[in-house]
């Protein structure tokens with residue numbers, strides 16, 4: 001017997017891959033809340049034709065992890081429900097940052113890199129020169145913060161405006177705390193190896209030319225694009241979602257699993273986890289079950305509580321991965337075209353010292369009939385600084401509306417809104433994260449604990465990453 005803890009997207013994906021690996025092995029998925037999907041939550045207003053997404057709304061189609069998600073979508077028969085946004089759509093081209101009192105379009109072409117574009121005071125290619133001239137870091141580093149790496153190599157402006165905003169828009173995190181390996185592992189390793197990022201890129205390009213080895217020879221079977229991934233490439237998708245909201249994806253996964261006999265139990269809490277030799281005992285709602293293996297897709301800090309008694313050392317590392325709170329406020333105005341500028345939305349760099357992280361222009365990305373729909377995101381690494389520990393919904397809404405008025409000049413009240421306070425929703429891959437995850441997995445292996453870990457706490461925070469994390473870790477399980 002096997003069980004999966006958590007029915008967020010990673011737990012459900014783990015179920016999908018487990019069923020494929022061992023079709024005759026019975027298993028149950030236990031979910032603590034009364035719904036499936038975890039942070040993926042779409043509230044559909046059929047009457048007025050719009051969707052409020054409380055969590056993720058778009059998925060990236062490029063790269064091996066992305067191809068894996070597209071393959072899953074095809075396997076679930078959802079290919080025709082995909083809603084794609086091509087790279088030349090305004091929602092893909094226009095990403096903005098609010099800085100120095102106005103919205104600034106980020107460069108999306110080579111031309112933009114050659115000119116001086118506000119809020120930057122020099123053309124962006126200057127940053128490449130800076131890296132070439134900066135030389136090697138004085139001491140070899142194992143890890144450092146994203147901010148410190150980018151400031152050292154490319155300068156303070158790039159660190160303050162480009163990288164700090166990008167991190168807000170991916171993990172609601174502080175670039176001064178997040179590990180450079182979270183998004184720039186390759187660049188960091190190039191610097192450590194070659195003494196510079198651009199220098200490393202140039203040297204490697206030369207070496208590759210000498211070897212004349214076609215890249216395609218090196219691809220693993222998993223990264224070979226299949227049907228939908230080929231279509232995404234041919235149609236030049238920038239991002240995509242699913243009609244009716246992203247929640248369709250976990251819903252279809254769950255329906256598919258249930259149709260094949262998998263039991264998904266919601267509203268249940270497992271009380272105790274006891275590891276024995278080659279088995280694990282799970283106590284759920286007063287009943288004990290002996291399992292050969294367990295897949296945990298729940299957040300690391302929650303798992304920590306359950307292993308604390310038997311494995312305090314493991315619990316300490318698990319609970320050392322920090323998480324932040326994000327407030328997501330959806331706003332709907334029953335009037336189209338309230339926005340003066342089309343685009344995906346804007347981010348606010350922390351140096352601006354404003355209480356919002358950014359705003360997504362949902363109705364520019366997706367067809368929302370005659371509505372303007374926006375999502376304001378607030379908090380993250382700065383949640384307590386701005387909102388204390390227990391802010392009221394009214395206060396959060398007023399802060400969001402004040403900033404929408406100030407930045408987007410929308411003065412009217414929304415026709416409908418939803419305030420979602422998502423506690424501990426995004427793990428922070430702070431400096432040392434890679435070593436922490438290695439320590440966790442080494443401990444599990446050395447103590448032969450029959451548990452497999454997947455989900456956002458370990459191998460990446462995007463939807464693609466957590467689905468791939470589920471697949472990779474389930475495929476590694478003993479038969």
Ligand SMILES: Cc1cc2nc3c(=O)[nH]c(=O)nc-3n(C[C@H](O)[C@H](O)[C@H](O)COP(=O)(O)OP(=O)(O)OC[C@H]3O[C@@H](n4cnc5c(N)ncnc54)[C@H](O)[C@@H]3O)c2cc1C
Pocket residue numbers: 005006007008009010011030031032033036037038039040054055056057058059060268269270297298299302326328422425426454455456457461462463464466
């Ligand atoms: C505001 C926001 C915006 C985002 N935007 C994007 C985006 O645009 N694109 C993108 O790719 N990604 C985005 N993400 C990230 C993505 O949504 C998450 O990484 C992903 O949904 C995490 O899935 P998961 O299954 O690992 O974890 P979760 O969704 O946290 O699922 C874990 C499940 O385990 C359950 N659980 C917890 N404890 C127990 C227990 N003791 N017993 C049983 N069950 C338990 C929980 O209730 C939950 O259902 C965003 C995330 C947030 C919060």
Ligand SMILES: C=Cc1c2[nH]c(c1C)Cc1[nH]c(c(CCC(=O)O)c1C)Cc1[nH]c(c(C)c1CCC(=O)O)Cc1[nH]c(c(C)c1C=C)C2
Pocket residue numbers: 059060095096166168169170171172239326344345346347357358359360377378426461462463464465
């Ligand atoms: C302001 C808060 C957040 C916004 N989105 C997220 C948060 C926390 C979460 C999120 N967004 C993206 C990912 C990663 C997906 C992946 O890599 O698989 C996550 C976890 C995608 C993303 N969104 C923005 C950027 C620059 C990225 C990186 C990938 C890409 O280029 O698509 C921009 C962006 N995010 C938010 C806003 C307001 C925004 C504005 C331009 C909100």
